[in-house]
Amino acid sequence: MSKATPFLMFQGNAEEAINFYISIFEDSEITSLNRGGPEGSIMQATFSIKGQEFKCNDSSIKHNFTFTPSFSIFITCDSENELDELYEKLSEGGAVLMTLGEYGFSKKFGWINDKFGVSWQLNLPF
Known part of the structure; x- marks a missing residue:
């Protein structure tokens, strides 16, 4: 491979x-x-x-499924400003799965589905 x-x-x-x-x-x-x-x-x-x-x-074929949050794209951000900006842009027209906050495993974290249904985890490490 x-x-x-x-x-x-x-x-x-x-x-x-x-x-x-x-x-x-x-x-x-x-x-x-x-x-x-x-x-x-x-x-x-x-x-x-x-x-x-x-x-x-x-897809040239219509399916009865789309994206699922069980597969997500994990982004490690370099700054709080970068995380906040990406969170705002990616969540517009989408759905918030976890609001921005500190959950014990990072300094700041948010999880959203964007307007296309793709799931994004945005992380600012300690």
Whole structure:
């Protein structure tokens, strides 16, 4: 095996999600984007956030499921300001799973689902 890469399957809004993520995270970029299918949907794309590669697509098949918080993207923040800013942007239009606070395992932590249904854990370590 050469590597393992997280793969996110969207239902018609992969490009919007990718553009949102790279707009709020420093050191992020789209590394490949292949269109196809209905209305130029994403057949497969690759993007990175802080050096972590992700693959994604728009499913051409409608499924009765979407993302679940049991798989989440864990972000270690460098400052409280960075954590607060990401929490605000990612939670807009989404759902808060754990409000920002100190839970004993970090200085500050929050867990949200973004407007696309992707789950994010934001952590500021001690």
